[in-house]
Amino acid sequence: METQTFDALLQNKTQEIEKIIRxxxxxxxxxQKTVLQAMNYSVLAGGKRLRPMLMLETYRMCGGRGREIxxxxxxxxMIHTYSLVHDDLPAMDNDEYRRGRETTWKVYGETMGILAGxxxxxxxxxxxxxxxxxxxxxxxxxxxxxxxxxxxxxxxxGVHGMIGGQTADIEAEAGEIPxxxxxxxxxxxxxxxxxxxxxxxxxxxxxxxSEEQIRLxxxxxxxIGMAFQIQDDILDVIGDxxxxxxxxxxxEQNHKQTYVTLYGLEEAKxxxxxxxxxxxxxxxxxxGCDHEFLERLILTLxxxxx
Amino acid sequence: METQTFDALLQNKTQEIEKIIRxxxxxxxxxQKTVLQAMNYSVLAGGKRLRPMLMLETYRMCGGRGREIxxxxxxxxMIHTYSLVHDDLPAMDNDEYRRGRETTWKVYGETMGILAGxxxxxxxxxxxxxxxxxxxxxxxxxxxxxxxxxxxxxxxxGVHGMIGGQTADIEAEAGEIPxxxxxxxxxxxxxxxxxxxxxxxxxxxxxxxSEEQIRLxxxxxxxIGMAFQIQDDILDVIGDxxxxxxxxxxxEQNHKQTYVTLYGLEEAKxxxxxxxxxxxxxxxxxxGCDHEFLERLILTLxxxxx
Numbered sequence: 001m002e003t004q005t006f007d008a009l010l011q012n013k014t015q016e017i018e019k020i021i022r023x024x025x026x027x028x029x030x031x032q033k034t035v036l037q038a039m040n041y042s043v044l045a046g047g048k049r050l051r052p053m054l055m056l057e058t059y060r061m062c063g064g065r066g067r068e069i070x071x072x073x074x075x076x077x078m079i080h081t082y083s084l085v086h087d088d089l090p091a092m093d094n095d096e097y098r099r100g101r102e103t104t105w106k107v108y109g110e111t112m113g114i115l116a117g118x119x120x121x122x123x124x125x126x127x128x129x130x131x132x133x134x135x136x137x138x139x140x141x142x143x144x145x146x147x148x149x150x151x152x153x154x155x156x157x158g159v160h161g162m163i164g165g166q167t168a169d170i171e172a173e174a175g176e177i178p179x180x181x182x183x184x185x186x187x188x189x190x191x192x193x194x195x196x197x198x199x200x201x202x203x204x205x206x207x208x209x210s211e212e213q214i215r216l217x218x219x220x221x222x223x224i225g226m227a228f229q230i231q232d233d234i235l236d237v238i239g240d241x242x243x244x245x246x247x248x249x250x251x252e253q254n255h256k257q258t259y260v261t262l263y264g265l266e267e268a269k270x271x272x273x274x275x276x277x278x279x280x281x282x283x284x285x286x287x288g289c290d291h292e293f294l295e296r297l298i299l300t301l302x303x304x305x306x
Numbered sequence: 307m308e309t310q311t312f313d314a315l316l317q318n319k320t321q322e323i324e325k326i327i328r329x330x331x332x333x334x335x336x337x338q339k340t341v342l343q344a345m346n347y348s349v350l351a352g353g354k355r356l357r358p359m360l361m362l363e364t365y366r367m368c369g370g371r372g373r374e375i376x377x378x379x380x381x382x383x384m385i386h387t388y389s390l391v392h393d394d395l396p397a398m399d400n401d402e403y404r405r406g407r408e409t410t411w412k413v414y415g416e417t418m419g420i421l422a423g424x425x426x427x428x429x430x431x432x433x434x435x436x437x438x439x440x441x442x443x444x445x446x447x448x449x450x451x452x453x454x455x456x457x458x459x460x461x462x463x464g465v466h467g468m469i470g471g472q473t474a475d476i477e478a479e480a481g482e483i484p485x486x487x488x489x490x491x492x493x494x495x496x497x498x499x500x501x502x503x504x505x506x507x508x509x510x511x512x513x514x515x516s517e518e519q520i521r522l523x524x525x526x527x528x529x530i531g532m533a534f535q536i537q538d539d540i541l542d543v544i545g546d547x548x549x550x551x552x553x554x555x556x557x558e559q560n561h562k563q564t565y566v567t568l569y570g571l572e573e574a575k576x577x578x579x580x581x582x583x584x585x586x587x588x589x590x591x592x593x594g595c596d597h598e599f600l601e602r603l604i605l606t607l608x609x610x611x612x
Contacts, residue, residue: 031492032470034477039465086424091397091416110397111476114420118392118427119465125431126460132453143449147438150456154432159345159425164338170417171340186337 024074038108038116051199058203068131075128082120149202156198165190179257193225220283227275227302233258330380344414344422357505364509374437381434388426455508462504471496485563499531526589533581533608539564
């Protein structure tokens with residue numbers, strides 16, 4: 001695929017996803033208007049919509065053509081967003097800016113920041129459940145696929161997924177436990193990796209992929225998640241702060257253990273390369289579907305400068 | 307029913323529910339152990355298990371005999387608990403004690419208090435989704451009933467339910483909006499009422515009750531929720547602080563507008579009486595099932611001294 005063709009396709013697909021996400025946001029009305037505004041402010045703060053993109057492309061690659069996927073695209077972005085909203089709170093990372101905008105608690109206050117996060121997490125499930133309204137209610141196979149996709153979402157977002165990683169990360173930062181290679185791997189796999197695995201797995205499950213295909217795509221997503229996170233650590237050392245929109249070198253300043261501090265820059269770069277290769281060659285290509293766009297997307301996401 | 311018989315029955319049923327809730331709590335292990343401990347600490351802090359009790363009794367009254375209800379009993383208590391955990395946070399009500407024990411954030415710190423609340427909310431959906439594993443997967447009718455029950459749970463707990471009421475309550479307490487009778491009604495209906503309605507409605511939906519039966523039980527639950535909340539306001543004025551386990555007169559000290567401050571004590575008592583009558587006579591008795599235990603339960607819950 002030509003770079004130009006890929007870029008144009010990516011732009012179109014991002015717009016398609018943006019439109020779907022917006023169509024599932026709640027109306028800002030009623031006596032609870034403030035929390036609804038804070039929720040929408042958070043979701044509309046931008047971002048690459050990486051998770052819904054991976055979900056939709058996996059779904060289509062596996063032959064999915066229905067609209068049951070749409071509420072899940074919005075739901076995964078709501079969960080990703082709520083995790084950032086709570087992460088930024090004064091009692092957590094105490095961040096006042098994200099992507100060049102004031103964080104939710106900074107604009108709406110700490111109390112509303114907590115409630116907006118709770119609201120988004122809850123609304124993600126409310127939204128994903130709407131897939132049952134879209135589906136053919138007489139087809140138990142489809143109903144079970146939606147039930148399966150909901151379970152993946154809940155498990156990967158929860159205490160055995162993202163929240164588990166967040167807990168381990170916070171205890172590591174507080175110096176309450178030593179940051180070994182295993183601990184760092186656990187944090188990456190759970191805090192960042194879990195939602196990326198959820199995205200691709202939900203796409204595959206909803207499209208009715210075989211168990212073997214689902215297994216391959218899960219491994220693929222695990223590699224992507226890890227490579228993506230290590231690339232983040234690398235960019236914190238060598239990135240251009242104007243492109244990144246955040247301070248470079250913040251990990252070192254905060255004495256934060258990362259893949260780079262543990263293994264060094266060259267080894268980190270080599271690992272990213274190995275993981276991307278494995279994700280595509282060993283897993284994605286063996287799913288047995290047209291993987292051209294997804295392959296390109298994965299390599300672009302990992303080999304990024306911001 | 308003799309009082310003695312009712313008390314013994316109630317005790318048995320509470321033990322049954324307690325056992326079911328405990329069986330769905332996560333194991334405290336792994337690198338995210340701290341958040342799991344904080345979650346279980348919060349759920350096991352006690353409480354009357356009012357919501358699961360109403361759910362189970364409604365389910366049985368409507369003829370439900372399956373085990374699909376069990377994960378929902380645990381889930382509604384997890385959602386109720388997370389709302390208390392976040393409510394108690396320093397950025398919210400800043401409460402250090404609840405039911406005579408230190409609150410979750412007081413024991414585990416503010417960061418872990420936020421994460422434990424998030425963990426419980428997410429785990430509630432993870433748990434409720436397990437009903438699909440219990441159900442007969444070839445019966446689309448049962449699958450759709452579970453899907454319907456999940457939607458009720460999500461909607462009543464969310465921004466158009468409990469979180470919406472919480473938002474309105476916080477803005478009222480902050481003096482950002484005038485506390486009119488309509489505003490107070492909205493707060494009560496959403497902050498307390500929504501989960502009580504969810505409990506009874508989920509019981510009815512899962513049992514396969516008719517639309518008319520569901521409608522009657524929803525109205526019944528709305529009355530119960532409102533009566534329960536007004537009784538709370540009354541007890542804050544006339545209650546015995548040793549029985550209540552909290553300070554009496556705290557609403558007045560906090561200049562909090564309640565049903566009692568707006569309408570006076572006598573009118574508040576009369577309203578509780580009217581609502582209980584209506585709940586039982588106009589709604590519960592017209593469902594057309596054996597309502598004896600549930601009637602007694604409702605009247606006991608409303609006419610309480612703590």
